[in-house]
Amino acid sequence: MEQAPAEEWLKRRRNFQKMLSENAMEGCLITQNVGIYYFTGSMQTGYLFIPAEGEAAYYVRRSLTRALSESSVRTVDLGSFRQFGSRLAEDYPKLFASGTPRIGADLDVLPAQLYLRLVEMLPDAKWMDASVLLRRLRSVKSPYEISRIEKAAQAAAAAVEHGILQLREGMTELELMATLEQVMRNAGHAGLMRMRGYNQEMPTGMVAAGEAAAEPTYFDGPAGSRGLSAAVPQSSSLRRIKHGEPILIDIGCCIDGYVIDQTRTAVIGRLTPHLQAAYETAEAILRKTEAALAPGVSPENLYEQAIEMAAEAGLADHFMGYGPDQVKFLGHGIGLELDEWPVLAKGFRDPLEPGMTIAVEPKFTFPGLGVVGIENTYLMTENGFRTLTISPEKLYELSV
Amino acid sequence: MEQAPAEEWLKRRRNFQKMLSENAMEGCLITQNVGIYYFTGSMQTGYLFIPAEGEAAYYVRRSLTRALSESSVRTVDLGSFRQFGSRLAEDYPKLFASGTPRIGADLDVLPAQLYLRLVEMLPDAKWMDASVLLRRLRSVKSPYEISRIEKAAQAAAAAVEHGILQLREGMTELELMATLEQVMRNAGHAGLMRMRGYNQEMPTGMVAAGEAAAEPTYFDGPAGSRGLSAAVPQSSSLRRIKHGEPILIDIGCCIDGYVIDQTRTAVIGRLTPHLQAAYETAEAILRKTEAALAPGVSPENLYEQAIEMAAEAGLADHFMGYGPDQVKFLGHGIGLELDEWPVLAKGFRDPLEPGMTIAVEPKFTFPGLGVVGIENTYLMTENGFRTLTISPEKLYELSV
Structure with a gap:
């Protein structure tokens, strides 16, 4: 230990x-x-x-x-x-x-x-x-704390790599999630990610596909999800994954108490051009956020910049949830808890500092169709940032 | 759903x-x-x-x-x-x-x-x-609620059956736990069991063997456990399972919000006669509790009866934890949360009622050696009880 x-x-x-x-x-x-x-x-x-x-x-x-x-x-x-x-x-x-x-x-x-x-x-x-x-x-982490998040990032990346190989049409969302979880558990994942928010809870994130991913829920995150029942109204469901629909793989892992958070989007076949374009807008927002990510920057400004880009792409109503179920942030601090400070949201004006670790998660929700997006966890450095998430950044298009 | x-x-x-x-x-x-x-x-x-x-x-x-x-x-x-x-x-x-x-x-x-x-x-x-x-x-459940706990009991039993087949010397505790979890997740396990107690948390229970199972911890249960680190100080560890030591498989499963809780003890080879005898005392306490389990009975009396039996067997200091780390109960209500009422403990004198669901978990802790015990979840009926746990009741002795 x-x-x-x-x-x-x-x-x-x-x-x-x-x-x-x-x-x-x-x-x-x-x-x-x-x-x-x-x-x-x-x-x-x-x-x-x-x-x-x-x-x-x-x-x-x-x-x-x-x-x-x-x-x-x-x-x-x-x-x-x-x-x-x-x-x-x-x-x-x-x-x-x-x-x-x-x-x-x-x-x-x-x-x-x-x-x-x-x-x-x-x-x-x-x-x-x-x-x-x-x-x-x-909110400001020590080198030891950062080393734990990096270890969690390795386990999460290994899980995604393994999960993508196992992903098949007809699998349930929960089956894919269980496959990812087994890889992360064997690497030392605590089995849950601690959250500070009242009534918030999260074992390992969510794997959700098609319209099930876009169902609204209470969870304080941008994607919805059907979940397992009204009593477990989030994360993965028992719905089977279909050809051509977006599969959101938003997972985390808790090693020695420290949490990573990351999202990748996959599809068996190809996305429709409209969803493909939305995915590309999410990647573009991530790039633009990275371009601005440096000590001294206001978290609020990063959120506002992302909102503008979503609006320019004609996707304002779909950004970070749909309609009345949108959440009002672009990202969040992460460490011993999944929902740490700073939040990239209005009202968070204290400048970013070296040592902060922040998950940035631009996502677009389309009711009836699904959720697309991407998420990395970043470490703020003296001059800019370092990406802690190590999974390749791309839309994972599978032929099976 | x-x-x-x-x-x-x-x-x-x-x-x-x-x-x-x-x-x-x-x-x-x-x-x-x-x-x-x-x-x-x-x-x-x-x-x-x-x-x-x-x-x-x-x-x-x-x-x-x-x-x-x-x-x-x-x-x-x-x-x-x-x-x-x-x-x-x-x-x-x-x-x-x-x-x-x-x-x-x-x-x-x-x-x-x-x-x-x-x-x-x-x-x-x-x-x-x-x-x-x-x-x-x-604390008093409806037929619908009971049906959910029964479904969770089926998933937990399937997990134990599968896990016992996979169990090998040299596996880590966490590997065995991950194997059990995958079976339960595919059956619809929410991935965690909700707890009401402040600072209490539990993904799926614990698999712990030998001296690691007997290490004291904060968790409000009778077995200790080393866990993964000081920041995850409970449940399974990365310690490898050895020949001849008790392996405590204390797991639960949450289906449609409802939780089952059960424990079985396994060993690769044979337990020492002393630990074998302690296991048999745990089974005897379970039998004696069942003999008294009926509407109208005081939970406190069931606890006191168990304490007496442990003392008669010369195991008072080892019952429900060791020495200063003993917990002061024999069992607990269970339903939407793992730690419901009634508690089989001093001060709980309201008589048992039909419809209550209670996990009874006599266990003995031997520092440096391990934990042995058994746990079933019971439903109180009009005339007595029905056992909801369906895993065979025995010490699982494996030859591999």
Whole structure:
């Protein structure tokens, strides 16, 4: 099991402490598994408290044994949860001396029931939402983090290469997906990609073809998809793949916690000229985005530029979903979670920085016909970008 | 795509309305995808409001198109979320006439950030935690729901049958898991099993062998497991399976949203007499639990009976995990989520009822050696129970 260098965990905590100070928070309680892992190197059940100044502490319910062997930070038994409020006050007397400390927490993921218990335990604390700080901090990746995404990219590319060889008319979408999954699992794929958004979930992406790919759904992505039933309303369905229809292979892979996201479009035979042209417009948007992709650029501008190109091609209504089911972004940050920052969308104006990893996914949806598009994950560098996705970029046209 | 009969959704809402009235709540806002599906037949992004009296409404953000085609309830566009508070007050004038209505919500899963926005939107409402009511209601399954779990049980049994044939010394745990997953995916497995518990997640269960299975972890289950890394600290690892060690095959499958859970133990060659005896004790505990399994019985008593049997066998420290990493239950309800009610644990005294579906999983953990055990999912009937798991019950001893 590879881990980040020992000093990296400390650096992450130090950077976050700086953010806490700048935002007038005296400490932050991290409750989410992904957040705890990011700062400690361990993902056991418990709470991580990071004071703006001083040493963090990881209060573990289970497994303490494992947390002690993995964690880079002071790690102790959580003990009675009822006493946790007074325990924190004892462990951080200076911080709680004011009587009304401002304490951050990951309120975007912490369930209300648990939040209300914490409020009750520390009734004088002023609880703040630290989720924006956490998302900003995590948007810039370290060399170790990038190496994990690169490993995931290798597994995803191997899966596509194998899957394309197996693809046959009459296969179900799910059969093709299961074939891809087996390759990625054997390479170490965790079996799911973590998502931060409430009610969002994703095992390995989607393989969807023809009109099934274009059915609208709740999932916060540009392609729809029929899925398996009203209770599993996304990703692959049991529909059989036909000749001449677009097959969207939008997959990811999670290695050592880190996720890649990529899309390729395939067809058995040829696409109709209209869909072929839409695919080419998606590739052209990707090229134009790459041409602008550099530190200092506003994510919002990349989105607006893509919207303009789609409109110029007469495809405005089909871009990133169809009609009322369109999503309002061109891409998203990616790392320990599939839905990280920055989002290439209106309102995201903080300039791109070296170390950010971003999936860019121009797609066009045609109800009754299908979805075409392409997606790469990019690393922002000092001068521009490096493409992390390694699958060949093309429309995969098969003769079988 | 099979769906429950049209009248079933109405019946579920009616039963919940009765609970709301009995618990002095004037309405309940369901925010979680699983909860929305349970009451509407649709799992799109939005909010379901169920008044204690009158008609429910499903306010959909995306996809409204899809929700309209699936939902059994009045389904409308959510519109501006900022206006949602006043919208509810307008749509349910009688309910909000008191000025301070008691409104329930699924606070055990609703993120605090969203909860705080809702509180702000309806500042005079008294928000209540309705999660206990939801968990109670959903613990008793309909014939449709049971039919879905039975379908999942068939897929899981087919996977085990196939996996046992593929099992070879030197395979990694993850390779065997990927083989099982492919069979279940082709049968319609969603690729993950939903869990209600915060920070809990599970693609398809675990395949783990020897000392790797016995490594403690955060996951709220009796077996530990090494997993793939500190960032994926559960389920299967890349360790190769050896001769003579216990191989725990604890898998589930999610069909049309419903989950089965089952465990079988295998070995290439023979187990040591000590582990063999522990396996037999697990089977004996399962038999004794079955002998007591009937409507009216207290879940707590089943747990206590199992604890006693483990102690009598001299295995108290090894039962349901080892030492400080033991979990305090024998089994759990199962349905749309893997971690439903009732839990066979202390404090669960409400008598078992016909229609409940419960996974019972006696297991013994031996650090450095492995985990042995067995798990079936049961349906409570009018007079006793029916076993839903259909894999043969035995220690799978392979000669290869």
